[in-house]
Amino acid sequence: MFSGSVLIVDDSRAVQLVVSNYLREAGVVDIQTAASVEAATRIILTAKPSIAHVHAIEVTEIQDRLVRLEDMGMGGRR
Numbered sequence: 510m511f512s513g514s515v516l517i518v519d520d521s522r523a524v525q526l527v528v529s530n531y532l533r534e535a536g537v538v539d540i541q542t543a544a545s546v547e548a549a550t551r552i553i554l555t556a557k558p559s560i561a562h563v564h565a566i567e568v569t570e571i572q573d574r575l576v577r578l579e580d581m582g583m584g585g586r587r
Contacts, residue, residue, distance in 0.1 A: 514539040
């Protein structure tokens with residue numbers, strides 16, 4: 510199970526929901542969403558100080574990564 514936090518940044522609520530659902534199925538518990546980079550920046554700046562880095566990936570990469578997690582026995586979708 511993934512133990513970190515994920516922040517989804519997209520101006521489409523539908524995209525946020527779809528990606529959130531994929532991540533929940535993969536075992537991610539702490540998911541936040543933001544509609545803009547500015548909103549995401551505010552969330553990051555006010556977050557707990559344990560945030561070490563921010564890594565951005567394209568939404569289109571999410572499903573491929575989840576499939577790889579499932580192949581390694583870490584995903585919740587089967």
